[in-house]
Amino acid sequence: xxxxxxxxxxxxxxxxxxxxxxxxxxxxxxxxxxxxxxxxxxxxxxxxxxxxxxxxxxxxxxxxxxxxxxxxxxxxxxxxxxxxxxxxxxxxxxxxxxxxxxxxxxxxxxxxxxxxxxxxxxxxxxxxxxxxxxxxxxxxxxxxxxxxxxxxxxxxxxxxxxxxxxxxxxxxxxxxxxxxxxxxxxxxxxxxxxxxxxxxxxxxxxxxxxxxxxxxxxxxxxxxxxxxxxxxxxxxxxxxxxxxxxxxxxxxxxxxxxxxxxxxxxxxxxxxxxxxxxxxxxxxxxxxxxxxxxxxxxxxxxxxxxxxxxxxxxxxxxxxxxxxxxxxxxxxxxxxxxxxxxxxxxxxxxxxxxxxxxxxxxx
Amino acid sequence: xxxxxxxxxxxxxxxxxxxxxxxxxxxxxxxxxxxxxxxxxxxxxxxxxxxxxxxxxxxxxxxxxxxxxxxxxxxxxxxxxxxxxxxxxxxxxxxxxxxxxxxxxxxxxxxxxxxxxxxxxxxxxxxxxxxxxxxxxxxxxxxxxxxxxxx
Numbered sequence: 001x002x003x004x005x006x007x008x009x010x011x012x013x014x015x016x017x018x019x020x021x022x023x024x025x026x027x028x029x030x031x032x033x034x035x036x037x038x039x040x041x042x043x044x045x046x047x048x049x050x051x052x053x054x055x056x057x058x059x060x061x062x063x064x065x066x067x068x069x070x071x072x073x074x075x076x077x078x079x080x081x082x083x084x085x086x087x088x089x090x091x092x093x094x095x096x097x098x099x100x101x102x103x104x105x106x107x108x109x110x111x112x113x114x115x116x117x118x119x120x121x122x123x124x125x126x127x128x129x130x131x132x133x134x135x136x137x138x139x140x141x142x143x144x145x146x147x148x149x150x151x152x153x154x155x156x157x158x159x160x161x162x163x164x165x166x167x168x169x170x171x172x173x174x175x176x177x178x179x180x181x182x183x184x185x186x187x188x189x190x191x192x193x194x195x196x197x198x199x200x201x202x203x204x205x206x207x208x209x210x211x212x213x214x215x216x217x218x219x220x221x222x223x224x225x226x227x228x229x230x231x232x233x234x235x236x237x238x239x240x241x242x243x244x245x246x247x248x249x250x251x252x253x254x255x256x257x258x259x260x261x262x263x264x265x266x267x268x269x270x271x272x273x274x275x276x277x278x279x280x281x282x283x284x285x286x287x288x289x290x291x292x293x294x295x296x297x298x299x300x301x302x303x304x305x306x307x308x309x310x311x312x313x314x315x316x317x318x319x320x321x322x323x324x325x326x327x328x329x330x331x332x333x334x335x336x337x338x339x340x341x342x343x344x345x346x347x348x349x350x351x352x353x354x355x356x357x358x359x360x361x362x363x
Numbered sequence: 364x365x366x367x368x369x370x371x372x373x374x375x376x377x378x379x380x381x382x383x384x385x386x387x388x389x390x391x392x393x394x395x396x397x398x399x400x401x402x403x404x405x406x407x408x409x410x411x412x413x414x415x416x417x418x419x420x421x422x423x424x425x426x427x428x429x430x431x432x433x434x435x436x437x438x439x440x441x442x443x444x445x446x447x448x449x450x451x452x453x454x455x456x457x458x459x460x461x462x463x464x465x466x467x468x469x470x471x472x473x474x475x476x477x478x479x480x481x482x483x484x485x486x487x488x489x490x491x492x493x494x495x496x497x498x499x500x501x502x503x504x505x506x507x508x509x510x511x512x513x514x
Contacts, residue, residue, distance in 0.1 A: 050429070055432070087414065088433055111506070115503045116504040145501040147500045148500070171419070175416070189426070190425065245382045247383050271420045275428060277429055
């Protein structure tokens with residue numbers, strides 16, 4: 001028998017009113033503004049933009065405020081908003097070689113043309129709590145230096161010149177789009193990269209780390225990591241030519257991996273690639289390592305059965321909004337489902353006990 | 364295209380400057396001109412998204428990276444000239460003003476608009492990029508080798 005249950009409206013309203021109060025926190029402390037979140041919690045904003053898959057810092061900051069700092073909830077809010085927007089087109093692929101770099105480092109070539117630029121990094125800090133930050137927000141001006149205009153070509157291009165690096169195959173101008181069609185397996189690399197770019201940072205970090213520890217090991221060097229602003233160009237049909245329609249901050253990581261050669265490929269270096277909205281190098285490096293692990297088949301490598309090589313496993317579980325939606329739904333009322341489970345268990349127990357009693361009589 | 368004369372180069376440049384500019388600054392500069400040209404709205408400001416693409420390995424096959432917010436608007440001046448605004452973000456006024464500026468930049472008022480709006484936006488963009496570049500330059504590593512005295 002199915003009995004529809006209603007009720008709880010009053011409780012839900014009261015819960016949401018309390019949520020709003022808790023979000024505000026103690027009223028004798030100044031309220032956090034969206035501009036403060038955008039300006040001072042920039043890396044949180046970046047993560048929400050990357051995994052929300054929508055570049056808009058104001059919206060991401062608002063989502064973080066509304067979600068009380070719960071990043072996955074904020075990402076969920078951005079994904080939901082994103083679906084309300086009409087799509088006006090797609091940009092030309094961004095030219096990351098022309099990036100205005102805040103940071104640009106290479107772990108493989110010390111004397112890279114364009115130099116090694118550290119940017120505003122946590123690296124080389126001592127990871128000691130800075131109690132001055134709790135006292136006041138005064139900071140001295142960062143040093144500035146005259147800018148020498150010089151190109152910062154991709155470091156990979158130097159290996160390319162020597163033919164030591166596996167060339168990147170071209171692909172269709174219109175790549176498949178996860179947001180328009182369900183995930184189709186086996187996926188192309190373009191589809192995998194889209195999925196990884198919006199994937200959960202923690203999930204990718206864990207998978208990437210597993211490849212370093214030996215699950216489908218392919219020793220990666222960071223050939224280049226760059227963070228900076230890229231112009232976004234799009235062809236405008238009304239105009240008949242392309243214009244810059246905006247700019248995005250991106251983190252790009254290119255790894256170079258040793259490769260002994262396989263049945264189909266000569267010994268050479270191979271590539272892994274990470275590209276992420278905002279400043280997020282942990283995610284970009286993780287993405288590059290997982291991208292490389294997933295390329296085993298096209299490079300003729302062995303499938304070692306490692307999780308990071310399993311395209312279906314990686315792509316099906318990388319999206320935190322999907323994952324949390326399914327995970328958290330089990331806390332919602334399942335009264336009827338559970339009622340039937342209860343009936344079943346009682347019946348099985350009755351039968352088992354009856355059998356036991358029967359055996360005792362026979363013994 | 365390289366080296367060839369691009370008849371759309373000027374328009375492309377001012378539209379790009381308008382698209383990347385700060386909405387509040389665009390609005391303030393436009394208000395400062397005191398201009399209010401009579402115009403029809405061809406396309407009311409409309410907020411949407413554009414899919415931003417990258418390339419695998421920076422040089423290979425294109426892939427969809429994620430979307431960015433984007434607003435567009437189109438106007439027609441009394442003279443019949445059409446202007447388009449295509450701007451980043453969700454500010455409808457920014458898109459509408461960009462469309463008006465685009466239209467006026469095609470008239471004999473171009474020099475006036477260039478001086479009152481576009482030049483300031485371009486200067487602000489250069490200053491913003493320059494300030495970050497100067498800080499980045501200060502973090503450029505100078506390597507030196509420590510002599511070990513082995514020979």
